[in-house]
Amino acid sequence: MITGEPSGGDSHQARKSQVWEAHQIFIKEVLDVEIMEDAPLIQFGRAERSGPQTVHNDALVITAILANYEVGRIFxxxxxxxxxxxxxxxxxxxxGDVFLEKVNTSLYGFAGEVVHPRGMVSLPLTMGKENARKTCLLKLLVVDVPSAYNVILGRPTLNTFQAVISTYHVKIKFPTxxxxxxxxxxxxxxxRCYVDVIRRGEKRGGDDTQD
Incomplete structure (x- = not known):
């Protein structure tokens, strides 16, 4: 589900050191983030549609670099x-658990179910290419529940990146x-994620029926 080799080395210690260094590099940038008042206008044009050319209801799922790993299935x-x-x-x-911070806040799902996170971890996320690339330090809740996704990025990340999304164009844009x-x-x-979600739901439904 996660592809690519870590650029910080193959050992556990090297990976941990790489993340620690990333914290030191990016934390000041995150704390100093200011709205780019003179940022170019973000807009989406018809010609930008590189996904389905017919009406679709696909979720926006991307691949990005999280803590030096290329991570797919990011919703x-x-x-x-x-x-x-x-x-x-x-x-x-x-x-490992060295970067995990204890949290007491629980998450509540669409149906009101309660999930208790394993902890919170701060990791750098990089999006974009070449000169138009941006890295921000995110605080992610680590949750031990089955999922078709690796990561869900919500409003905190969108606001941190000052990002604008278009599900019609299947794209996310942000100023750099x-x-x-x-x-x-x-x-x-x-x-594929959608099919996985449906299969998981059907499996749970079948298990409930048998009980």
Whole structure:
């Protein structure tokens, strides 16, 4: 579910050191973030549609660099008030619990179910390409529940990046010192996640029926 080798080294200690260094580099940038008053206008044009050319209802699912890992199945959810990193994905990153902070706040799902996070972790997220690239330090809740996604990025991340999304164009855009950065969503990945969600729901329903 997570692809790519860590650029900080192959050992657990090297990966942890890389994340720690990233904290020191980016934390000042995050604390000093100011709204770019003179940022170029963010807009979306018809010609930008590189995804489905017919009417679609695909979720915005992207790939980005999280703590030096190329992570796919990142669901952009403007309806979420929290940024979530699912436990299975976190464990694959092999960072251990050294960066986890204890949290007492619980999460409440759409149906009112309560989820208690394993903890909170601060990790750098990079989006964009070349000069129009942006990195921000995010606080993600690590949650141990099955999911078709690796990460859910909600309003905290969108506000931190000053990002604008278009599900019609399957794209996210944000201002950077080098111009407007953008990440194109992956409709195929989105649909695979959707199928996975449906299968998980059917499986749970079948288990309930048997009980």
């Amino acid at each position: 952009i959810d403007s309806g979420s008030s929290a940024d979530i990193l699912f436990g299975e994905a976190y464990d694959q990153m092999q960072l 010192p080098g111009g407007i950065g953008e990440v194109q969503g992956d409709p195929l990945q989105s649909r």
